[in-house]
Amino acid sequence: MDRLKKIEEGFFRVLMFCSTVLIAITLFLIIFSILYKGLPSISWEMISQVPKGGFYFGKEGGILNAIVGSLYLSFGSTFLAAIFGLPLALFMNVHLIRHKKLVNGIRYVLDLLWGVPSIVYGAFGFAIMVYLGIRASLLAGIITVTLFIIPIMVRSIDEVLKPVPRGLLEASLSLGSTRSETSYRVFFKQTLPGIITAVMLSFGRAIGDAASILFTAGYTDYIPTSLHQQTATLPLSIFFQLSSPIPEVQQRAYASALVLIFIILVISILSRLLTRKYQRNQINF
Amino acid sequence: MMENVKIRIKDLNLYFGKQHILKNINVEIPEKKITVIMGPSGCGKTTLMKSLNRLTDLNPDARLSGSIFIDGEDILHTSEDITKIRKMMGLLAQRPYPLPMNIYNNIAYGLRISGRKNKRFLDRRIEHYLRQVNLWDEVKDRLRDPAGALSIGQQQRLCLARGLAVDPEIILADEPTSALDPISSQTIEEKFLELKSNYTIVLVTHILRQAKRIADHVVFMYLGEVVEQGTAREIFENPREDKTKSYLKGLFY
Amino acid sequence: MSKVSLTRAVRFKRIQVSRHLRDKMNSAWMLFTMVIVVVMPLILLIGLYLKSAMLLNQHSIFHLLFSKEWKPLSGEFGFFPFIVSSVWVTVVALLISAPVCLLTSIHLTQYAKKWVLSIMHPVIDMLAGIPSVIFGVWGILVIVPAIGNYVAPFFGKTVSGYSILAGAIVLSIMIIPFILNILIEIFKTIPVELSEASLSLGASKWQTIKFVLVKKAFPGIVSAFGLGMSRAFGETIAVLMVVGNVTQIPTGVFQPGYPLPALIANNYGEMLSVPLYDSALMLAALILFVVVLVFNFASRLLIVRYERHF
DSSP states (O other), X not given: OHHHHHHHHHHHHHHHHHHHHHHHHHHHHHHHHHXXXXXXXXXXXXXXXXXXXXXXXXXXXXXXXXXXXXXXXXXXXXXXXXXXXXXXXXXXXXXXXXXHHHHHHHHHHHHHHHHSOHHHHHHHHHHHHHHHTOOSOXXXXXXXXXXXXXXXXXXXXXXXXXXXXXXXXXXXXXXXXXXXXXXXXXXXXXXXXXXXHHHHHHHHHHHHOOTTTTTTTOOOSSOOOSTTSOOOOHHHHHHHHHTOSOHHHHHHHHHHHHHHHHHHHHHHXXXXXXXXXXXXXXXXX | OOSOEEEEEEEEEEEETTEEEEEEEEEEEETTSEEEEEOSTTSSHHXXXXXXXXXXXXXXXXXXXXXXXXXTEETTSOOSOHHHHHHTEEEEOSSOOOOSSBHHHHHHHHHHHTTOOOHHHHHHHHHHHHHHTTOHHHHTTOTTSBGGGSOHHHHHHHHHHHHHHTOOSEEXXXXXXXXXXXXXXXXXXXXXXXXXXXXXXXXXXXXXXXXHHHOSEEEEEETTEEEEEEEHHHHHHSOOSHHHHHHHTTSOO | OHHHHHHHHHHHHHHHHHHHHHHHHHHHHHHHHHHHHHHHHXXXXXXXXXXXXXXXXXXOHHHHHHOOXXXXXXXXXXXXXXXXXXXXXXXXXXXXXXXXXXXXXXXXXXXXXXXXXXXXXXXXXXXXXXXXHHHHHHIIIIIHHHIIIIXXXXXXXXXXXXXXXXXXXXXXXXXXXXXXXXXXXXXXXXXXXXHXXXXXXXXXXXXXXXXXXXXXXXHHHHHHHHHHHHHHHHOOHHHHHHSBOOOSOOOSTTSOBOOHHHHHHHHTTTTTTSTTHHHHHXXXXXXXXXXXXXXXXXXXXXXXXXXXXX
């Protein structure tokens, strides 16, 4: 009886350990296979040039249009989302501190919005575009992605602001500062590292998403020079190149995937470094 | 000096990481008496009690050295199954923590774990232990209700019954009345006075009056060290150490 | 002397006025952002509904959901094959990821040493941060050939590998970090005293986990899986790349399928040139939105209720 129980526990412990290892191995497998396929075909030409004639048949050129387009798109939408999201997160945690039910209601809505698939945002953005008579453009893409990352940004900043003790709010108010001064000068400063991480997270989501910009941002071989032009993006360039039957073009898809992973990695490392740098201004409780 | 020593703690040291929590503890706990461990909060009372049934194992940073003899066997260096040692000691926590199941199963749990699954036997034992903590009449019609639906005082008595049901020899109680109303607290205290004829009871408390009401033997701790120990009469009427004296006068908590 | 103090007072007052004006403006903007976000789900719902209303006026919703005919050129829009594909992919993905997540979360919260945690924490974060198109690339590189060359032949089938199973495997990996994070959070909120109570009754650690912790966490576990499913249901690009995209009602995991999000993504190009096509695709988006909303709503309700029990 006792031995049977020991065997059962041992069995499950092995199983649990294996499933943990499996997750780690899968991550390394993903990164390894992208590296393995992407490294041989990446070159300076790839990342420094826009597509030339015959690019999609395996001729010369690169994916600079997609890299720059993605950066434009992500910076634009992250910026817009921050203008929108930061005040909202502060509002929830400073102004509405006594209305717990309302704040929890907003959190609930935000979580719902976070769960909405990006393709739905894409379809919605497209519906609006048709309604307003706008064509696919960098601007339309930015607006759609902004809608998509606002809930992510607000909830992440909210999680950073939540643990700030109430005493800090009371201290600031009792010194005679207004509530928005308290928001921006005290709460914002106190939690800056966390907020930067939250913004970076949203940026990562923005640059990696394909479904929301499929209808709205269009695709072009040139680097856009105004908000009303179409723009290429990295995820879509990977997607399109991979659907090509020509091996050289597929190779480029792997290289583009490598570039995208590299950007994501840089963001995550950068946010960790910045977090460390700004830690000085933070009071530890 | 003592007729029957149930637990003897010898040179016990405990570290959490680099923090030295318990320092050279040497304590003797008499059989079938109520031993009260008291002292200001943060002095290590609860940790000392939890090391008695090795719940400190749950913390991966905890390191224990020294010995704890129970009936002469060192439970820190034993080949005996740890679950058997723990079963020997019932635990009553600061707040009641009913298991996430109904009232009946809360008590049946420990019995089933040790292989007693006969329905008639379980029914009998459960009634017996619920009566023993004066809970039977209050819950006999709703044994299938979730235990969380009971009042806090009832939950704590249920937890006591749950602990008694596995037939322990020792009861470890960690400020068991701190979350309770005065009447429920009194019931628990009375139960302890009844139970001490059959069980060795170790009670952690920072309520001085509670200690005076029910203690037979007192261990006074301060900052991880045992300052003084002896019979309740010795400690309360004639303390030797200055720290004990000022604590008893209420100069610090 | 008095003049100096007068100007100082005036200046002070001016600063006060501008400070409070700024406060008012800031607060107004904050209020505005809040209102927008709160009505956002409604706006999405109405926007998608208005666009799909044209199709809904011509066919009953029941007919659209359960008809098997998908012939946009002759005005036949039956969503059944796509809905069935979506359900297949989602359910199989959950069947793969649920046990892995449950076992791993128990391992990480109950057994794992510090160094394991210090490795697994960034691993989970990175897995969550990988863009879905990368998962798609990896699926094409590794999963699809693995199924086509090894798994399917093992079961005696000859297929290309682009299949429900490939989509489900890729999806399951994508939702693992999501479900895992919720589960870890849930196991962490269970007070250690509950384990102590069970242990001191003579239960072993495994018995404590099996009979007490998992039971206590049960509502949370169910809602974590519900949220994971809704996440899987709407995932587009990665699935689209490996699932085959054949309009048929799949009857097994080795067959290709065509889930709803893939339908939307694949046909946006033609949708304006065929009558009612755009309306049909917007209806597909609406169906996705409503299903995800219902799943989210139910799961979060469960989680909120469960948190209240503590």
